[in-house]
Amino acid sequence: xxxxxxxxxxxxxxxxxxxxxxxxxxxxxxxxxxxxxxxxxxxxxxxxxxxxxxxxxxxxxxxxxxxxxxxxxxxxxxxxxxxxxxxxxxxxxxxxxxxxxxxxxxxxxxxxxxxxxxxxxxxxxxxxxxxxxxxxxxxxxxxxxxxxxxxxxxxxxxxxxxxxxxxxxxxxxxxxxxxxxxxxxxxxxxxxxxxxxxxxxxxxxxxxxxxxxxxxxxxxxxxxxxxxxxxxxxxxxxxxxxxxxxxxxxxxxxxxxxxxxxxxxxxxxxxxxxxxxxxxxxxxxxxxxxxxxxxxxxxxxxxxxxxxxxxxxxxxxxxxxxxxxxxxxxxxxxxxxxxxxxxxxxxxxxxxxxxxxxxxxxxxxxxxxxxxxxxxx
Amino acid sequence: xxxxxxxxxxxxxxxxxxxxxxxxxxxxxxxxxxxxxxxxxxxxxxxxxxxxxxxxxxxxxxxxxxxxxxxxxxxxxxxxxxxxxxxxxxxxxxxxxxxxxxxxxxxxxxxxxxxxxxxxxxxxxxxxxxxxxxxxxxxxxxxxxxxxxxxxxxxxxxxxxxxxxxxxxxxxxxxxxxxxxxxxxxxxxxxxxxxxxxxxxxxxxxxxxxxxxxxxxxxxxxxxxxxxxxxxxxxxxxxxxxxxxxxxxxxxxxxxxxxxxxxxxxxxxxxxxxxxxxxxxxxxxxxxxxxxxxxxxxxxxxxxxxxxxxxxxxxxxxxxxxxxxxxxxxxxxxxxxxxxxxxxxxxxxxxxxxxxxxxxxxxxxxxxxxxxxxxxxxxxxxxxxxxxxxxxxxxxxxxxxxxxxxxxxxx
Numbered sequence: 001x002x003x004x005x006x007x008x009x010x011x012x013x014x015x016x017x018x019x020x021x022x023x024x025x026x027x028x029x030x031x032x033x034x035x036x037x038x039x040x041x042x043x044x045x046x047x048x049x050x051x052x053x054x055x056x057x058x059x060x061x062x063x064x065x066x067x068x069x070x071x072x073x074x075x076x077x078x079x080x081x082x083x084x085x086x087x088x089x090x091x092x093x094x095x096x097x098x099x100x101x102x103x104x105x106x107x108x109x110x111x112x113x114x115x116x117x118x119x120x121x122x123x124x125x126x127x128x129x130x131x132x133x134x135x136x137x138x139x140x141x142x143x144x145x146x147x148x149x150x151x152x153x154x155x156x157x158x159x160x161x162x163x164x165x166x167x168x169x170x171x172x173x174x175x176x177x178x179x180x181x182x183x184x185x186x187x188x189x190x191x192x193x194x195x196x197x198x199x200x201x202x203x204x205x206x207x208x209x210x211x212x213x214x215x216x217x218x219x220x221x222x223x224x225x226x227x228x229x230x231x232x233x234x235x236x237x238x239x240x241x242x243x244x245x246x247x248x249x250x251x252x253x254x255x256x257x258x259x260x261x262x263x264x265x266x267x268x269x270x271x272x273x274x275x276x277x278x279x280x281x282x283x284x285x286x287x288x289x290x291x292x293x294x295x296x297x298x299x300x301x302x303x304x305x306x307x308x309x310x311x312x313x314x315x316x317x318x319x320x321x322x323x324x325x326x327x328x329x330x331x332x333x334x335x336x337x338x339x340x341x342x343x344x345x346x347x348x349x350x351x352x353x354x355x356x357x358x359x360x361x362x363x364x365x366x367x368x369x370x371x372x373x374x375x376x377x
Numbered sequence: 378x379x380x381x382x383x384x385x386x387x388x389x390x391x392x393x394x395x396x397x398x399x400x401x402x403x404x405x406x407x408x409x410x411x412x413x414x415x416x417x418x419x420x421x422x423x424x425x426x427x428x429x430x431x432x433x434x435x436x437x438x439x440x441x442x443x444x445x446x447x448x449x450x451x452x453x454x455x456x457x458x459x460x461x462x463x464x465x466x467x468x469x470x471x472x473x474x475x476x477x478x479x480x481x482x483x484x485x486x487x488x489x490x491x492x493x494x495x496x497x498x499x500x501x502x503x504x505x506x507x508x509x510x511x512x513x514x515x516x517x518x519x520x521x522x523x524x525x526x527x528x529x530x531x532x533x534x535x536x537x538x539x540x541x542x543x544x545x546x547x548x549x550x551x552x553x554x555x556x557x558x559x560x561x562x563x564x565x566x567x568x569x570x571x572x573x574x575x576x577x578x579x580x581x582x583x584x585x586x587x588x589x590x591x592x593x594x595x596x597x598x599x600x601x602x603x604x605x606x607x608x609x610x611x612x613x614x615x616x617x618x619x620x621x622x623x624x625x626x627x628x629x630x631x632x633x634x635x636x637x638x639x640x641x642x643x644x645x646x647x648x649x650x651x652x653x654x655x656x657x658x659x660x661x662x663x664x665x666x667x668x669x670x671x672x673x674x675x676x677x678x679x680x681x682x683x684x685x686x687x688x689x690x691x692x693x694x695x696x697x698x699x700x701x702x703x704x705x706x707x708x709x710x711x712x713x714x715x716x717x718x719x720x721x722x723x724x725x726x727x728x729x730x731x732x733x734x735x736x737x738x739x740x741x742x743x744x745x746x747x748x749x750x751x752x753x754x755x756x757x758x759x760x761x762x763x764x765x766x767x768x769x770x771x772x773x774x775x776x777x778x779x780x781x782x783x784x785x786x787x788x
Contacts, residue, residue: 347622348618349618349621349622349628350422350614350617350618350621350628351422351423351615351618353422353427354422354423354427357423357461357610357611359684364611364615364680365615365618367615367618367619367622367623367673367677368619368673368676368677368679368680369619369623369672369673369676369677370622370623372676374623374672374673374676376623376624376669376673
């Protein structure tokens, strides 16, 4: 056995957080992934790195910027990355698949993410990028930065998921407090990341196929993500229907998507019978060329909290533009939307001592008027 | 067939009520109902046993009531079963005709039907009914009676109904513990269909929806054959529970106001219309909205109908439903039930009541007795077949009894 063999094997996934948003994303990553993910933070803002709990941190532009930010300048971000290129190369060597999480619009996110992806590709590493595009209200400069970064990534042939923050925000009621609205966007992106990492770190056939995952990551088009919860694995189907409805994509957009990744995280893994109807629904709404991936992952959450994450890559929708006729599943078979109180078992009344009457994952023993939202005073 | 009249009894074990009908079967095969016994059902939910002791007691009391009205002891019954554990499928298989030149005989038909029902069943399932649909002789399709036809190949299409051992045995056990012998068991919605559907309707295509307290069952007929049987564990009890939760009243009060003031189409109710809730215990009577009550009922009934509608549409049955839908069962008596179904299903809907019933006034006008009357009619076929049994070839296995009965009735 040579020396190389004695080293501990590298985690299968190297997750790079680039820029402020990217670094914060690393810190929010669930601890369940710690053993399978090597986290690296890359930013020019020293304060952001100091506050981060990520073990490996690289300061971009240490000489030219002296630990301060780029001021939203994409070119300065690119130069800052060039200064730390050697350190980045060192951290990349020996990695498994590289995932780059970056918020586009700022200097480092837009300036450093494309060369980082290119460098990883040059080293022969598979690369996937998970990107956010800035809100329209953040101004034209950030929009231009974002656009140029996307063009650079596309030119480099990097597979990426690009999420429009405007579109995410569009799903939240306008009356919601600002901090909760932004938290919601972060939660969706975290869910997407968790779904991707889950898929990559689970053995086949429940995951692990990088080539198929790259099919979901599109070199163009917009990606959307949603995360919903249910309290019983029999409700996974209803949750997926609800998720698709909340995404607000119309049937044509769904048909044109590159693919979908469904990730179910639960304390107890669902059965095939509980999962298959949900996959059947996705299979029906996606196009013939769309990739459909799914994975399940055991989580440490309570048994009655099942997370269903759905990522759709490369749909044709434009950021911020509401689709004309979104695909809506019948509301009668949907779990409550976010913001409404979940339906409790106390409403089963006379049927509280019987097995639930489940149709499409929904307990029909619960009064219809409650599930339909009729206010009885 | 015996020259003397026979005494038969049917026991309908429902989720909300137990009904026993006692009848006389005269030598001409005519039924005349002699007695009727009802008792609220206890110990069942959604068509399945949850408390054996209570169920036995309910069966015993209903039987005693029937014995009192007919003046004769009842020691054996024909009964029915329903519930979500009931499954059904269509099977088909072909067999070579034993003597092609001599024509198809009964043994060929039995062999084809037997082959068509073959499927690997789950360990806990047992076959309740095997109902032939139609036959094909060589390349001739859609033959109802192939007896005597010349051909080399006989194909049978059958509808097979299976039940789960557990719920099935629980019903039988309760009946036996109530001191009764079980002569035969039939699928309840099939029995209800016998009571409310005419042969012409079966021929041209119809669906019978039996809305009971614990289950809603439906049977699709076309070409005089059963094409589909389904059972949903949803029924009138769900409506009652919805009303109780929505109006914040007790279950028995909900049942009472549902029947008295409820309507399945809220649009027919004046939004200002109110009624007084029944007082109970220390609770004073209060004014409740009839419009809200009807909204709650309409949502539940629509949901049940929509589930059935989706199934019928998916299976492509609407092309064969010239006679439309027949609603029966206690919950179908809810005001506005038929018009609501008429809005949801793309076919005519009518209320189904037992027909061809003699002996007890009012029975032919009560959908709640459809299943019990249908069980009596199936019992009649069973008795008629049994009495002519010596005419058939021997050695038939018990599980083919249903097939034989069908052959006897139809060929």
